[in-house]
Amino acid sequence: MRSKAIHILIGVLVITGLIFVFWGNTIIARGLENTLQAITGAKVEIEGFRLNLFSMAVKMERLQIANPADTWRNIIAAQKISFRLAPGPMYEGKVVINEIIVEDLVFNEKRRTDGKLERVRVRKPKEKKESILSRAFATMPILKPETLAGNLDxxxxxxxxxxxxxxxxxxxxxxxxxxxxxxxxxxxxxxxxxxxxxxxxxxxxxxxxxxxxxxxxxx
CATH class of the missing domain: 1.20.5 (Single alpha-helices involved in coiled-coils or other helix-helix interfaces)
Structure with a gap:
């Protein structure tokens, strides 16, 4: 029984490792994009994100952050971004960058596409309650149109x-x-x-x- 549990645990770790190896950079890049978009209120695009855990180095082929006041321009855009993280402070919950290299840094660059975020309309609790009430009323025979028409004089x-x-x-x-x-x-x-x-x-x-x-x- 114990050996079976160990095999299952090893399998889960292997699958997790493979997912991180093949899709880890994509997942991290999307997470960074969503975080920055929540801060700026405009579209953030990261291309060619790579994280090397052994050297604690991060590389990005391109980064562009749209201007929320003018979504057809970027606040900042850069090519070939790379930096190294100091491993020691990370154990204390801190992020320290030892070295950073940025090429072709451009401000107020014109975009090819609109950088406006598509707002997802979240249903409010009141709307949920109303929809529940609507369904409940629809199931009541006394409130059906044919019933009302028969009872009204x-x-x-x-x-x-x-x-x-x-x-x-x-x-x-x-x-x-x-x-x-x-x-x-x-x-x-x-x-x-x-x-x-x-x-x-x-x-x-x-x-x-x-x-x-x-x-x-x-x-």
């Missing part, structure tokens, strides 16, 4: 609001009658004023005639 529903509708109609009719009465009163006052103006005009005409006749006689 439209005549009863409209009849219950008939009194309110009648009141609204009566109120509108009363207001209209009040406006009409007010309009008729104003119209009568206008006619009276017109008659008074005509009377004044006639009086003015009569006063003008004697004056004109006197002037003609004096001439």
């Amino acid at each position: 439209l005549k009863k529903i409209t009849g219950s609001y008939q009194f309110k509708t009648d009141l609204s109609a009566a109120r509108i009719k009363a207001e209209f009658a009040a406006y009409k009465e007010k309009w008729d009163t104003n119209l009568e006052e206008l006619n009276d004023l017109k008659s008074e103006l005509q009377g004044l005009e006639e009086k003015t005409g009569k006063l003008k005639n004697p004056i004109i006749s006197r002037r003609s006689m004096s001439n």
Whole structure:
């Protein structure tokens, strides 16, 4: 039993080692990209990542970090990056770089592709609750459309609001009658004023005639 467990453990270690040998650099590179993208908020691309555990050396063929304010340009881009890590401080949880070499360091370089990150929409807890409630309501027979249609009596529903509708109609009719009465009163006052103006005009005409006749006689 113990030998079988040892064989299983060795097999797991061998598989893990093979995965790290063949895909370890890719996994680490993707992890670095995701970490830097979370910090900058823009796309980060690492090409040709290589980690040598024996010499604690890291090499990258190319690194480019997009500008979050202008995603069609890079904040920084570099070719042939290599550096060595000091092994001692790593046991204390520290990262110390002994030597770093960077070739063709470029700032504000124009990109060929958009460096904007594609935001993955995360469903909120409220939306999850609503979807659960929607599914629960869909399973209730009483809430199905055909059930509701069979139980609803439209005549009863409209009849219950008939009194309110009648009141609204009566109120509108009363207001209209009040406006009409007010309009008729104003119209009568206008006619009276017109008659008074005509009377004044006639009086003015009569006063003008004697004056004109006197002037003609004096001439």
